[in-house]
Amino acid sequence: RPSAEMPERPRAAVPRGQSCDVVLSARRLRWSPILPESPTGGTGQGVAQEEIIEMKDVFSVKLKRRRFAGQQKGGTLLGITIFKCLNKEENKLTDCAIHLNNLSEDHCQSWFRHLKEILNGFQNRPKSLKVFVNPSSHKREATNIYDEKVAPLFKLADIKTDVTVTEYEGHALSVLKECELQAFDGVVCVGGDGSVSEVAHGLLLRAQIDAGKDTEYVSKPVRAPVPLGVIPAGKNERYCYILLVICF
Known part of the structure; x- marks a missing residue:
């Protein structure tokens, strides 16, 4: 992991294309605009405003390159792009991109490597997910x-996915009874309340079976082996919130 300050810093193109000093630590990325000196020897534009990104909120980092239409690889290196989550409103997240511009291949590769090491050091970051998509949910x-919205983010975050598009009621339940859950860091359900209920049932049922418990009546159920993520795609989202509070 990098030290509190790295000797070779890229120029940041944020905010508004300003040149900035950027400092990376294992917990956060900080930058502040570089202010020109005034004729009297001080800075002529007031105090530089420092901005901070918590590394726990970053979900991906990529080398930024300029490519021609249709070009898949190579291209002119422009710097590094950092993708982070923002709380858009209650219970909803959005993503934003922050661009650090630097034309030095060595500098960018060094920063990219350090940033990836920090992200990979977070133990709770998923690397592989089992995904259930119900194509019949609200208006299909x-x-x-x-x-359009979820798969591109998983790809950006380098998360491998195994996707099952359910074909009938009980499909997800039957898959969860048989699949190797230890190969995944979590299960994601894209659908409405019925889909979420079925997947949650399958996870909890699988936990009881693996623990050798009687599945007809369980007074103290075993915790689900992996976390459940819900992407609401139904008529309403009430069950999603109730389920996650009670069961997981």
Whole structure:
């Protein structure tokens, strides 16, 4: 992991394309604009405003390159792009991109390597997910929601996925009874309340079976072996909140 200050710092293009001093530590990324000196020897534009990103909120980092239309690899190196989560409003997240511009291949590769080491050091970061998509959820929107909004973020974060598009009621339940859950860091359900209920049931049922418990009546159920993530794609989202509070 990098030390509190790294000797070779890229220029940051944030905010508003300003040149900045950037400092990386294992917990956060900090930057502040570089202010020109005034004729009297001080800075002529007031105190530099420092901004901070908590590394726990970063979900991906990529080398930024300029490529021609259709070009898949190579291209002119422009710097590094950092992707982080923002709380848009209650219970909702959005993503934003922060661009650190530097044309030095060595500097960018060094920073990219350090940033990846920090992200990989977070033990609770998922690397592989089992995904269930119910294509029949509210107005058949679940598939489009997953393909257009969710899958690109998983790819950006280098998360491997095993996707099952359910074909009938009970499909997810039957898959969860048989699949190797230890191969995944979590299960994600994209659908409405019925889909979430079925997947939650499957996870809890699988936990009882693996623990050798009687599945007809369980007074103290064993905790689900992996966490459940819910991407609401139904008519309402009430069950999602109730379920996650009670069961997980």
